[in-house]
Amino acid sequence: MSKFVPLSQAVSDNLHDGDVVAFEGFTHLIPHAAAHEAIRQGFKDLTLLRMTPDIVYDQMIGMGMAKKVIFSYAGNPGVGLLRRMRDAIENEYPRAIETVEHSHSAMAQAYEAGASGLPLAVFRGYKGADLPKVNPDIKMIECPYTGEKLATVPAHQPDVAFIHAQKADAKGNVLIEGIIGVQKEVALAAKRVVVTVEEMVPDFADLHPNLCILPHWTVDAIAVVPGGAHPSYTFGYYQRDNAAYLDWDKISSDRELFAAWMQENVLSATPEVFAERVRGLKND
Amino acid sequence: MTDFTPDEMMTIAAARQLRNDDVCFVGIGAPSAACNVARLTHAPDITLIYESGTIGTSPEVLPLSIGDGELCETALTTVGVPEMFRYWLMGGRISVGFLGAAQLDRFGNINTTVIGDYHNPKVRLPGGGGAPEIATSCGEIYITLKQAPRSMVSKIDFFTSFGHGEGGDHRQRLGIKTKGPTLLITDLAIWRPDPETKEFVVHSIHRGATKEMIQETCGWTVRYADNVDETPVPTDDELGTLRDLQARTTAAHSGKRDAA
Numbered sequence: 001m002s003k004f005v006p007l008s009q010a011v012s013d014n015l016h017d018g019d020v021v022a023f024e025g026f027t028h029l030i031p032h033a034a035a036h037e038a039i040r041q042g043f044k045d046l047t048l049l050r051m052t053p054d055i056v057y058d059q060m061i062g063m064g065m066a067k068k069v070i071f072s073y074a075g076n077p078g079v080g081l082l083r084r085m086r087d088a089i090e091n092e093y094p095r096a097i098e099t100v101e102h103s104h105s106a107m108a109q110a111y112e113a114g115a116s117g118l119p120l121a122v123f124r125g126y127k128g129a130d131l132p133k134v135n136p137d138i139k140m141i142e143c144p145y146t147g148e149k150l151a152t153v154p155a156h157q158p159d160v161a162f163i164h165a166q167k168a169d170a171k172g173n174v175l176i177e178g179i180i181g182v183q184k185e186v187a188l189a190a191k192r193v194v195v196t197v198e199e200m201v202p203d204f205a206d207l208h209p210n211l212c213i214l215p216h217w218t219v220d221a222i223a224v225v226p227g228g229a230h231p232s233y234t235f236g237y238y239q240r241d242n243a244a245y246l247d248w249d250k251i252s253s254d255r256e257l258f259a260a261w262m263q264e265n266v267l268s269a270t271p272e273v274f275a276e277r278v279r280g281l282k283n284d
Numbered sequence: 285m286t287d288f289t290p291d292e293m294m295t296i297a298a299a300r301q302l303r304n305d306d307v308c309f310v311g312i313g314a315p316s317a318a319c320n321v322a323r324l325t326h327a328p329d330i331t332l333i334y335e336s337g338t339i340g341t342s343p344e345v346l347p348l349s350i351g352d353g354e355l356c357e358t359a360l361t362t363v364g365v366p367e368m369f370r371y372w373l374m375g376g377r378i379s380v381g382f383l384g385a386a387q388l389d390r391f392g393n394i395n396t397t398v399i400g401d402y403h404n405p406k407v408r409l410p411g412g413g414g415a416p417e418i419a420t421s422c423g424e425i426y427i428t429l430k431q432a433p434r435s436m437v438s439k440i441d442f443f444t445s446f447g448h449g450e451g452g453d454h455r456q457r458l459g460i461k462t463k464g465p466t467l468l469i470t471d472l473a474i475w476r477p478d479p480e481t482k483e484f485v486v487h488s489i490h491r492g493a494t495k496e497m498i499q500e501t502c503g504w505t506v507r508y509a510d511n512v513d514e515t516p517v518p519t520d521d522e523l524g525t526l527r528d529l530q531a532r533t534t535a536a537h538s539g540k541r542d543a544a
Contacts, residue, residue, distance in 0.1 A: 026336050026365055027351020051365070052413075075410030077349030078312060086408045101397075103416040104335060105369040112366040124374050127460050128393075128446025129416040134402045149459060178356050179336045180364050212364075235353055242348045242537045 003172040003222045007196065007271045010221035011037045014192045019159040022049040022190065023056055025232055026181030027077055027240070031164040032056055033228035033274045034196050036266045038162075039063055049158050051107045051182065052077065055231070055248050058084040059266065061097060062258055068098040070156075072107040079245050083252040093255070101135055106153045111182045113155035114189025125151040161190035164229045165214075166236060168197045169204050172216035178235025180212050187214050194221045196228040198237050227274030230281075238278040288518050290471035291430070293490045295321060295526055296518045298382075298428045298469040307331040308380045309373065309418050312350050314428045315382035317529070318469075320346060324525045333378065335414040337363045346533040369414070373421045381422030383415055385429050387440040390483045390504045391454075392427060392447025392465030394419065395440040402442060412444040419445035424463040431470045431501035438504045448482035472498050474515060478507075488513040 005013070015021060015038055023035050035056040047068040048057055054076055060066055062084030074082050088097045102110070109121035122141065132138040132151075140149050163183045165176045174195050176183050187193045195214070200222075204213070228234075231244035251261045265273075288296075298318035302308060304327040310319045312334075323330050323342060331340050336351035340360030347355050356362045363372070372378065386409050387395035396415065400406030419425055425447070429435055447465045448454055455464050468475035468484050472493035475484040486498060487509045499506050518526075 027349045028336070028353070028356075071411070073411050073413035074408075077351070078347070081408070081410060089408045090405060101411055103412050104365070104414040105373070105417040108366040108369050112370075123370070123417075124421065125417045127420045127458050128443060128449055128455075129412070130397070130402070130443040131412070131416065178353065179338065179351050179362055181336065181351070182365050184364065185366055233353055235356060240348070240352060245348065246537075 003216065003219060004200065005221050005223060007033060007037050007223035007225055008041070010034070010194045010223045011041055014160050014194050014220060015043055017043050018045045020047040020049055021160050021162070022156070022158045022186050023162045024050055024182055024186040025164060025229065026052060026179055028179040028181060028233060028235060029164040029176070029183060029229050030054070030056060030232035031162045031196055031228065032230055032232060033225045033271050034162040034164070034194060034223070035060060036269065037271060039065065039262070039266050049156060051104055053082065053085065055245065058082045058248070058252055059262065061085050061088050062094070062252070063262065064094040066097055068100065070100040070102070072102045072104045076245055076248060079249050083249070084258060087255070100137060101131060102138070102153060103131065106138070106151070107156070108182055108185070110153050110156040111185035111189050114157040115185045118155055120152045120154055122150050122152050156186070156189055158186070158190045160192040160194065161186045162194045162196070163187060164196045164234065166197065166234060167199050167201050168195065168222050170200065170202050172219055172222055173204060174214040174219055174222070175204060175207075176212045176214070184212055184214065187218060192220045193218060194223070195219055196223050196225040198226055198228070198234050200224050223271070225271050225274055227276070227278035228271070230274050230277045233281070236283060238281040238283060241277075241281055288523055290490065290492065292518060292523060292526055293515065294428060294430070294469055294471040296522045297474055297490065297515050298426065299325065299522070301426060301467055301469070302327050302330055302380065304329050306379045307333065307377060308382055309333050309335070309378045309422055311383045311415070312347070313384050315384055316346055317526070318428060319382055320529060321522065321526050324529065325522055333372065335365070335368060337365055337368045339363065339372070344532060345536040346529060348537050369417065373417060376421065378421065379423040381418040381425045383418065383425060383427050383445070385427060385435065387435055387437050388427065388429060389437060389440050391449060391451045392425070392468065392477065392484065393440055393443055393449065394427070394445045394447060395442045397442040397444045399441055415445040419447065419464070420460050420462060422462060424466040426467045426469070427465055428469045431472050431498065433501060433503050436502045436504070448477065451482040452480070472501065483507065485509050486512060488515045490515045491517050
């Protein structure tokens with residue numbers, strides 16, 4: 001069976017109500033098109049996992065899809081706060097959400113531990129910080145060799161991971177380049193993996209031997225969605241739409257404005273609109 | 285050059301503190317501007333690292349986020365985020381961590397998490413990101429922020445990242461081996477920690493600022509070094525470099541759709 005499927009099927013086959021799901025991307029390669037498809041399919045009670053929940057998680061939280069968010073930086077990068085997420089935390093609108101907060105170091109290493117099949121990540125961290133007081137998942141252990149006190153957090157092993165990437169070859173091997181973030185770790189940590197790509201190419205012949213590649217047998221479904229990271233970007237294809245991030249600050253500041261924007265730009269839209277959205281942002 | 289704003293003075297004063305051989309972990313916002321002015325003036329070989337994994341980056345325009353493509357395109361190399369935090373930060377490769385703050389106390393402890401109670405916040409801020417470990421793993425920490433009573437406070441609401449704690453040898457007592465905050469640059473003054481108590485003390489006042497202004501915008505009783513200098517005003521080169529950088533940045537971030 002081909003791994004290449006329409007985005008709607010990739011989402012409906014792999015995401016379920018109540019799942020722990022990561023739509024990852026560290027500023028780069030954020031799978032917006034996949035998240036919008038999940039919003040259209042109307043999932044509930046999701047636990048959203050991500051280092052840097054930004055616009056897409058603000059949208060999913062604002063649509064009432066999340067019961068819990070596990071994160072390390074919840075902001076609109078370079079712009080400010082996430083207003084729908086704040087409304088949920090401060091006013092329980094449209095529903096209350098539980099938050100579990102870590103540092104970047106902890107989150108990145110929890111994905112790495114998940115990919116390694118380990119139950120926990122161990123690192124030198126959180127010293128003097130208040131997060132361990134409010135997040136019971138952060139525990140300290142003593143190094144059995146040196147006696148040093150080290151921090152641990154449980155490994156991340158989400159039910160499903162969604163990532164965006166540059167390209168897949170005909171077999172379904174996936175190539176990721178640029179700021180690779182935790183794309184590889186989250187894919188190898190998750191039980192199921194869905195990848196959206198800019199394009200499918202026949203093969204990866206004659207490329208550099210050390211490129212970041214997810215072999216086809218680590219991926220469950222691939223959907224070709226040109227522009228699928230917008231307003232995030234895809235290195236080598238199109239630039240980040242910084243103006244859209246600035247606009248989001250206004251759209252998300254008002255509940256009705258948000259609802260109207262979501263209706264027009266997500267609920268009534270299709271994955272094909274993403275190609276149009278990046279038309280003016282393409283790299284030469 | 286006589287005509288400059290307090291913000292420009294802050295950025296330039298911060299830039300001057302960076303050395304050509306520093307390996308600097310750069311926070312977004314004011315730290316990013318200062319680090320790049322340093323690179324474009326007296327420290328062309330400085331290694332700038334952003335937590336997105338870009339090592340040795342030299343952006344033409346200031347990034348809006350820590351993961352802009354510009355950072356990767358101009359970097360010596362780009363590594364994954366787990367590697368960034370493990371090998372490069374925790375491994376002790378970074379000489380200076382440069383942070384901003386929403387709330388700061390006199391001992392350089394930083395809050396970027398919440399205003400008010402954590403579980404029932406008055407304002408939910410973005411959170412720490414990389415800062416909790418940057419604050420304890422870099423050789424030393426520089427902090428830059430604009431002075432205001434709500435940001436320079438006697439007691440922060442949440443310890444996002446640890447500075448000198450209660451002061452004195454609090455870092456050593458927790459087993460932290462790095463120096464912690466050694467410098468605070470605001471829009472009015474340059475502060476350094478007292479060698480014993482670790483409380484920030486004013487060492488230099490920017491032209492146009494006064495002790496009254498420094499106290500009015502600070503939530504604790506300000507202490508001064510025995511010899512307080514006037515911060516040298518920006519040179520033509522420094523100010524021109526900063527303004528060109530900001531003009532390029534504004535054009536790039538507001539007009540991308542049209543320019544592309």
